Amino acid sequence: MATDFKSIPLIDISALLEKWDDPNLIQDEAVAEVVRQLDEACRKAGFFYVKGHGIPDSLIKEVRDIAHRFFDLPCEEKLKIKLSAETGYRGYQHLGENITKGTPDMHEAIDCYREVKHGMYGALGEALQGANQWPSDPPNFKSLLEEYIYLCTDLSRKIMRGIALALGGSTVEFEGNRAGDPFWVLRIIGYPGVSSENGHDMPKNDIGCGAHTDYGLLTLVNQDDAITALQVRNVSGEWIAAPPIPGTFVCNIGDMLKILTNGLYESTLHRVINNNPQYRVCVAYFYEPNYDAAIEPLDVCVKKTGGSRKFEGAVYGKHLVSKVRTNFVI
Numbered sequence: 001m002a003t004d005f006k007s008i009p010l011i012d013i014s015a016l017l018e019k020w021d022d023p024n025l026i027q028d029e030a031v032a033e034v035v036r037q038l039d040e041a042c043r044k045a046g047f048f049y050v051k052g053h054g055i056p057d058s059l060i061k062e063v064r065d066i067a068h069r070f071f072d073l074p075c076e077e078k079l080k081i082k083l084s085a086e087t088g089y090r091g092y093q094h095l096g097e098n099i100t101k102g103t104p105d106m107h108e109a110i111d112c113y114r115e116v117k118h119g120m121y122g123a124l125g126e127a128l129q130g131a132n133q134w135p136s137d138p139p140n141f142k143s144l145l146e147e148y149i150y151l152c153t154d155l156s157r158k159i160m161r162g163i164a165l166a167l168g169g170s171t172v173e174f175e176g177n178r179a180g181d182p183f184w185v186l187r188i189i190g191y192p193g194v195s196s197e198n199g200h201d202m203p204k205n206d207i208g209c210g211a212h213t214d215y216g217l218l219t220l221v222n223q224d225d226a227i228t229a230l231q232v233r234n235v236s237g238e239w240i241a242a243p244p245i246p247g248t249f250v251c252n253i254g255d256m257l258k259i260l261t262n263g264l265y266e267s268t269l270h271r272v273i274n275n276n277p278q279y280r281v282c283v284a285y286f287y288e289p290n291y292d293a294a295i296e297p298l299d300v301c302v303k304k305t306g307g308s309r310k311f312e313g314a315v316y317g318k319h320l321v322s323k324v325r326t327n328f329v330i
């Protein structure tokens with residue numbers, strides 16, 4: 001259950017990463033401490049920062065820099081990779097095109113998903129079928145982002161092992177049919193800053209991204225330094241800032257983990273408001289279940305939460321497609 005947390009905990013996960021594949025993982029004291037902190041953060045906030053994650057700071061920064069360079073390009077250039085239903089909802093969306101609860105978001109973005117080959121998931125896979133659309137400018141965009149996706153996938157798998165232990169499950173609870181072939185999503189997002197024309201500030205509080213929960217298992221947020229814009233809602237309805245902490249990712253749990261844990265962990269509402277003069281970039285990586293995974297509360301979590309199932313099962317791909325279709329009314 002989310003609480004009235006006032007700040008977001010920071011967890012050093014290096015001990016977990018050192019031993020993640022050790023069969024006696026949980027017997028290691030340092031690992032057990034990481035697992036305890038993950039459990040507390042997921043129960044109380046559904047959000048945490050991670051440090052000691054092993055992804056080089058230089059790469060994390062390069063990814064944001066290249067995103068800035070893309071968003072700086074003229075509109076015609078960016079529209080060469082325009083997202084539509086025909087591209088499997090992959091590609092560039094201009095400002096105001098993504099919709100959250102009926103209101104256009106003040107962001108532009110490139111959306112990428114794990115590739116879906118023709119016929120791969122039958123009718124279930126049709127909406128997202130296709131390959132990603134990468135910009136040809138900047139020229140190394142695709143190779144840099146593919147390297148980044150590879151490292152984020154690897155890191156997320158290891159964090160999910162820690163979360164599996166936190167739930168009292170087996171280390172491979174989120175592998176195999178559940179998330180052994182994760183349907184990852186990458187959103188490269190740009191939020192314009194507040195501009196001042198004629199010395200007067202434009203109206204503030206334009207919503208960069210309206211309040212929402214994420215859809216899958218675990219999100220890794222790589223946000224620009226020195227701009228605070230991401231806000232997380234606590235149980236009392238207060239919006240708690242998640243300021244950038246250099247060298248960390250902001251992590252949060254998604255809707256599928258809420259179902260799997262029978263509500264022990266919640267996918268917490270969050271939103272983005274960029275009230276700063278600078279343009280802000282965020283590269284959000286989403287680690288999700290297998291596209292065709294049937295997600296249901298884990299037995300171990302049902303036992304921990306009073307013995308009855310609180311949620312209907314969901315097929316992840318169906319959940320995703322219903323979200324994507326309402327995000328883009330095109």
Ligand SMILES: N=C(N)NCCCC[C@H](N)C(=O)O
Pocket residue numbers: 098099100101185187209210212213214215286323327
């Ligand atoms: N893949 C993820 N989680 N994307 C999050 C986007 C959130 C905003 C979207 N318009 C919505 O209403 O969900």
Ligand SMILES: O=C(O)CCC(=O)C(=O)O
Pocket residue numbers: 187189209214221223229230270272282284
């Ligand atoms: O820009 C951010 O910090 C977070 C973006 C986000 O919540 C999302 O894309 O799901």
Ligand SMILES: [Fe+2]
Pocket residue numbers: 212213214270
């Ligand atoms: Fe989000």
